[in-house]
Amino acid sequence: MTIRPGLAAGILWAAATAAAAAPLPTSDRLIIGRNGQTVLDQEIPEAAVENPLVFGAPITFPDDLLLTTHVVLVLEAPGETADPGVDVLTVPNPQDPSHPFVVSDAIARLGVPGTDNFRILFGSDGDPFLRPAFDILSQLSLQLTVIVETGQMQDVTAELGLAGTGYTVAFRSDVPAPVPLPGSLGLAITALATLGAKRRHVVSTAAVSA
Numbered sequence: 001m002t003i004r005p006g007l008a009a010g011i012l013w014a015a016a017t018a019a020a021a022a023p024l025p026t027s028d029r030l031i032i033g034r035n036g037q038t039v040l041d042q043e044i045p046e047a048a049v050e051n052p053l054v055f056g057a058p059i060t061f062p063d064d065l066l067l068t069t070h071v072v073l074v075l076e077a078p079g080e081t082a083d084p085g086v087d088v089l090t091v092p093n094p095q096d097p098s099h100p101f102v103v104s105d106a107i108a109r110l111g112v113p114g115t116d117n118f119r120i121l122f123g124s125d126g127d128p129f130l131r132p133a134f135d136i137l138s139q140l141s142l143q144l145t146v147i148v149e150t151g152q153m154q155d156v157t158a159e160l161g162l163a164g165t166g167y168t169v170a171f172r173s174d175v176p177a178p179v180p181l182p183g184s185l186g187l188a189i190t191a192l193a194t195l196g197a198k199r200r201h202v203v204s205t206a207a208v209s210a
Contacts, residue, residue, distance in 0.1 A: 028105055030055075030122045031153070033168040040120075046174065050126030056119030059110070061129060065136045067117050070109040070143045070160045074173055076102040077149050089131070091146075104149050104173050106130065108137070109160040113167055120160070120169060149173035 030053045032040040040055045059065070075091065090100035105124050111117030123130045145159040155170045157163055 027126075027174040028053075028122070028124050029153075029172040030107075030120075031168075031170045032120060035166045044122075044124050044126075047126060049128060050124040052124070052127050052129065053122040054119060055121075056110075057116060059119060059121060062132070062136050064110060064117075064119075065108075065133060066140065067110040067119075068108050068137055068140060068142055069111070070145075071137060072107040072145045072147060072156045072159045073103065074105040074107070074171075075146065075148045076104045077151070089125075105171070106134075107156060107160065107169070107171060109162070113162065113165045122171060124174075 027044045027046040027050065029043045030040065031038060032055050040053075042053050044050050044053060073091070088102055090102050093100050103125060105122065108121040108123075110119040110121065123133070143161060145156070147154065147156070147159070151173065153170045153172050155168065157168045157170075160169055162169060
C-alpha cells in the first residue's frame with residue numbers, strides 16, 4: 001500500500017490555533033454502549049488543542065489507522081461560524097462551489113468488534129492529528145458517511161457498521177442549539193458523498209436527516 005501524504009491536506013481536516021479560554025466549556029461528547037451498558041461517556045473541552053477520544057486500546061499513529069473500516073464525517077451546521085483562530089478546512093460543495101462545507105468532527109471505526117484491534121476514534125476540529133490522519137484515510141477503501149451536526153446527540157451506530165453487534169455509538173457536536181437542515185443542503189451532501197466515492201474509491205452511504 002502506498003500512502004501519499006498531503007493528498008487530502010487542506011480539504012477535510014482542521015487543526016486549531018486559538019488560545020484556550022478560561023473557564024473551558026465542554027465541546028463535543030461521545031457515548032458508547034455495549035449490551036445496554038454505557039462503557040464510555042466523555043467530552044472534549046473547548047481548547048486550543050483538542051485531544052481525540054479513543055475507545056479501546058491506544059492508537060499508534062499512523063500504522064493503526066490502516067485498520068479503519070468506517071468513517072463518519074460531521075459538517076458544521078448551516079450558518080454556524082468557525083471558532084476564532086481555527087485553521088478552517090472545508091469540503092467542496094458540488095452544488096455551490098463558492099460555499100464549501102466546513103468540517104466539524106470525524107468518527108472512525110477501526111477493526112472488528114470482539115478483537116483487540118476494535119476501536120472507536122473521535123476527533124474534533126481542534127485536533128492537530130486530524131489533518132495527517134485524513135491524508136492516510138483518504139487512501140483507504142472504507143465506508144464513508146457525511147452528516148451535519150445538530151447540537152443534540154446523534155446516533156451513528158449503523159453508519160459505523162455496528163448494528164447488531166451489541167455496540168452503540170452516539171455523539172454530540174458543539175452547536176449551541178438544534179439547527180434544521182435545509183433540503184438543498186441535504187442534496188448537496190449526497191452529491192458530495194457520491195463524488196468522494198468516485199474520486200477516492202470510497203463506498204459511500206451518505207444519510208442526512210433533517
